[in-house]
Amino acid sequence: MQEEGLVYTNENCIGCNKCVGVCSAMGACIAHVEGGKAQIAVDSLRCTACGACFGVCAHDARSYHDDTKRFFRDLGRGEPISLLISPALSAEYPELYGRILGTLRHLGAQRMLPVAFGADIYTWATLRYLDAHDRAGFISSRCPVIVSYIEHFHPELLSQMLPIQNPAMCMAIYARKRLRLKEKFAYIGPCIASSFDVQHKGADAYVSYNLTFQSLLKYLRAHGISEESCDEEIGYGLGLSYPAANGLASNLHWFLGDDIFVRVVSGKRKAYRWLDHNADAILGGRLLFSIIDIVNCSDGCLEGTAKESGQNEHDEAFSRLMQCIHAREQLDEEGPWSKRILPKERLALLNARFEGLQLEDYLRTFTDQSAQCQDWEPSHDEADAIYESMHKYDEASRHIDCSACGYDTCADMMRAIYNGFNNSRNCIHYEQAEADRLEKLSLYDELTGVQSHNAYLLATQYGSGFAELGTTFVMADVNGLKRANDTKGHAEGDRLLRTAAQCLAAVFGKNCVYRIGGDEFVAFVQGLSHAAVCARLAETQQSLEEFDVSVAFGTAHAEESATYKTYKTYKALKDEADKVMYKDKLACYARHGWKPRG
Numbered sequence: 001m002q003e004e005g006l007v008y009t010n011e012n013c014i015g016c017n018k019c020v021g022v023c024s025a026m027g028a029c030i031a032h033v034e035g036g037k038a039q040i041a042v043d044s045l046r047c048t049a050c051g052a053c054f055g056v057c058a059h060d061a062r063s064y065h066d067d068t069k070r071f072f073r074d075l076g077r078g079e080p081i082s083l084l085i086s087p088a089l090s091a092e093y094p095e096l097y098g099r100i101l102g103t104l105r106h107l108g109a110q111r112m113l114p115v116a117f118g119a120d121i122y123t124w125a126t127l128r129y130l131d132a133h134d135r136a137g138f139i140s141s142r143c144p145v146i147v148s149y150i151e152h153f154h155p156e157l158l159s160q161m162l163p164i165q166n167p168a169m170c171m172a173i174y175a176r177k178r179l180r181l182k183e184k185f186a187y188i189g190p191c192i193a194s195s196f197d198v199q200h201k202g203a204d205a206y207v208s209y210n211l212t213f214q215s216l217l218k219y220l221r222a223h224g225i226s227e228e229s230c231d232e233e234i235g236y237g238l239g240l241s242y243p244a245a246n247g248l249a250s251n252l253h254w255f256l257g258d259d260i261f262v263r264v265v266s267g268k269r270k271a272y273r274w275l276d277h278n279a280d281a282i283l284g285g286r287l288l289f290s291i292i293d294i295v296n297c298s299d300g301c302l303e304g305t306a307k308e309s310g311q312n313e314h315d316e317a318f319s320r321l322m323q324c325i326h327a328r329e330q331l332d333e334e335g336p337w338s339k340r341i342l343p344k345e346r347l348a349l350l351n352a353r354f355e356g357l358q359l360e361d362y363l364r365t366f367t368d369q370s371a372q373c374q375d376w377e378p379s380h381d382e383a384d385a386i387y388e389s390m391h392k393y394d395e396a397s398r399h400i401d402c403s404a405c406g407y408d409t410c411a412d413m414m415r416a417i418y419n420g421f422n423n424s425r426n427c428i429h430y431e432q433a434e435a436d437r438l439e440k441l442s443l444y445d446e447l448t449g450v451q452s453h454n455a456y457l458l459a460t461q462y463g464s465g466f467a468e469l470g471t472t473f474v475m476a477d478v479n480g481l482k483r484a485n486d487t488k489g490h491a492e493g494d495r496l497l498r499t500a501a502q503c504l505a506a507v508f509g510k511n512c513v514y515r516i517g518g519d520e521f522v523a524f525v526q527g528l529s530h531a532a533v534c535a536r537l538a539e540t541q542q543s544l545e546e547f548d549v550s551v552a553f554g555t556a557h558a559e560e561s562a563t564y565k566t567y568k569t570y571k572a573l574k575d576e577a578d579k580v581m582y583k584d585k586l587a588c589y590a591r592h593g594w595k596p597r598g
């Protein structure tokens with residue numbers, strides 16, 4: 001199992017396809033077979049680390065990498081490292097929060113830097129940028145999954161992205177440039193995708209480690225959480241509200257009042273569908289929102305992709321965050337977060353607070369990564385060929401749309417197969433059709449067209465079933481088959497078998513004739529007396545000999561008369577018919593002047 005890439009599939013995968021159904025990044029979930037097991041792997045070039053597959057996988061088969069181990073190793077070696085702390089940490093762990101920081105300080109972490117302060121810078125930078133660029137439809141860049149999705153799947157929207165570093169990076173840049181801190185920074189947050197911002201090397205790297213809540217808490221719980229407590233070192237304002245889905249929107253309204261239209265979109269499925277459907281309208285200037293505050297998780301970072309399971313399931317973190325925001329508004333009597341003054345006064349105070357900052361320091365660029373995510377559309381003929389390989393020959397079978405493969409429609413699955421992301425075996429319709437085909441193949445003898453030995457075993461319950469009363473069991477053996485094969489070739493041998501089978505099927509009906517061995521056939525005949533069956537067999541034997549085909553017959557009858565009934569198993573009837581047939585075989589050999597085989 002490959003562990004490359006940020007998100008990967010582990011050995012628990014059973015190939016249930018659920019992850020395919022929720023993955024918004026076409027081609028990030030790829031069907032493959034490992035050790036004979038169907039599984040769904042992750043293509044790290046396409047995966048945006050949205051985390052949707054973690055939520056639906058019932059087998060705990062998706063994993064991700066973060067930097068927790070490397071961080072503790074480096075800290076243990078005495079490397080100077082300061083922490084960038086997401087405001088979601090105090091909302092998620094109100095009781096443990098101070099002790100988590102205290103433990104990290106005890107282990108050697110240096111400064112405790114609040115990302116809420118970085119978010120205040122993000123708000124300031126966004127307001128400055130909007131002021132200088134008079135157009136609508138900017139897309140917020142605060143969520144790394146959204147950035148990744150646009151870089152991979154909607155590069156045409158990159159020109160609409162707000163080119164501001166995200167709050168954690170803003171905090172790191174401020175610490176590096178203004179506070180002149182030289183040490184490495186580790187970000188503590190609830191997001192797998194924050195690893196996209198991590199720079200593993202370089203003295204100037206802003207963020208060197210992504211520590212997710214999940215793995216950090218796992219580590220600390222295993223190694224002990226101290227009783228010491230400490231707090232963040234810089235005061236902040238309503239940047240505190242960024243973990244909520246409307247964090248940016250609420251800050252913009254705080255400083256601009258109703259003068260700004262902000263569209264808030266969130267959710268692992270909704271956000272991507274929204275972008276897919278509205279990309280043209282954004283580019284065409286038909287959406288009048290000044291800014292689109294869009295994030296991957298429906299409850300914002302409070303529902304982060306790497307939070308511990310069981311946390312925030314009852315909205316407690318959200319209510320705590322709201323409480324803290326309310327307290328902050330009451331506390332800041334004179335500053336930009338004062339409730340008592342007008343939005344434009346707050347804005348003036350915000351600009352004054354960050355007067356010494358250079359907007360350019362907090363700007364970023366984006367990378368078009370769509371070249372590695374090209375999907376191709378099949379031509380009509382190519383689509384047809386793929387549908388046929390899925391045993392879908394008509395329109396109805398091409399619109400079953402049952403989603404068992406993970407895709408919404410059969411057409412999506414067909415396109416996935418065309419692009420190499422999936423294969424027909426993951427289609428339930430294909431598997432059923434294939435099973436029917438194999439069943440047919442196994443129940444009929446390919447050479448003669450009569451039923452096969454498998455069919456005979458099923459019909460007779462492997463010989464142990466009781467034949468219906470009045471049944472005559474016919475045993476037929478083609479004489480001289482080996483001799484024909486050896487002296488005249490297999491084509492002649494095949495002719496003997498086909499002719500014998502056709503004759504029996506013509507006399508007794510195709511549905512009651514079985515080929516049960518190389519040269520052996522049986523037939524179960526009903527509706528005729530034993531004597532009548534024997535008479536027909538004698539005629540059949542004669543006609544076959546006219547075609548140069550010699551067949552020995554033997555019969556056994558499941559008696560039913562006015563006075564008694566004889567229930568016999570098929571095996572018993574076969575043994576009885578076999579003996580009779582053997583006598584007939586000797587007679588046939590004598591007639592032809594052949595020597596019986598030893």
Ligand code: SF4
Binds near residue numbers: 009061
């Ligand atoms: S959801 Fe995906 S990763 Fe999980 S078991 Fe199913 S196929 Fe495997």
Ligand code: SF4
Binds near residue numbers: 023029042052054
């Ligand atoms: S993390 Fe998201 S993009 Fe990556 S494989 Fe899972 S569902 Fe797809």
Ligand code: SF4
Binds near residue numbers: 401402403408409426
């Ligand atoms: S019929 Fe096959 S291809 Fe169509 S949706 Fe169902 S599983 Fe997918």
